[in-house]
Amino acid sequence: MxxxxxxxxxxxxxxxxxxxxxxxxxxxxxxxxxxxxxxxxxxxxxxxxxxxxxxxxxxxxxxxxxxxxxxxxxxxxxLGYSMLYNAPVSEVISARLGPSLALLISAWLLSGIAGLLLGLVAGRYLNRWPDKIISALSYLLASIPTFWIGLLL
Structure with a gap:
């Protein structure tokens, strides 16, 4: 404590x-x-x-x-007053919080399910061409900065 x-x-x-x-x-x-x-x-x-x-x-x-x-x-x-939106900052944030959380949760779930399925396929075909393609794509995507992926999307 x-x-x-x-x-x-x-x-x-x-x-x-x-x-x-x-x-x-x-x-x-x-x-x-x-x-x-x-x-x-x-x-x-x-x-x-x-x-x-x-x-x-x-x-x-x-x-x-x-x-x-x-x-x-x-x-x-x-939080103050936004001169850009001409509204209190707390209202600006709360108006955009719902869609942002929905996007965050759906992307998290989608990436988790896709990662699980691709991991199962790679594990099933260990050291064969599906495993090598999935591993290469995983390393490639992990090496790309997230802000660059965000800009592309």
Missing amino acids: RSALLLFVRFVCLLTVTAAGVFILLSYSPIDPIRAYIGNDLLHVPPEQYPAIAARWGLDQPLWQRFWIWFSQMLRGD
Whole structure:
């Protein structure tokens, strides 16, 4: 029980340090979030609008204060607001969670069944041509990066 508690404390510390590191790196990124949001409409936005947007987003506050606000909101389950979809991030995720899980489960089941059947065939015809073809294809597919297979599909 004590080791599980210690492991949990280490996990929370690691998660906090990682979140702080990513937050700091993103804060010092050369990409200006306001200019990225405005995009090509920068010429149409008056100069006094820029500080108003920064204040609305909290970018005028010190880094530690922005991190504390963000981290406390994350702990409460408030993931923020998506400017791309013009909706809360939790709604955007929940709307896409069902189809993503269905795709994940069906792909997992299909690959498990196909792997079992191909393994049975390869085991039945050990050291013969079906086994050699299945083994060669297995090695070939295992050596291809998954992101490349995802792009091809």
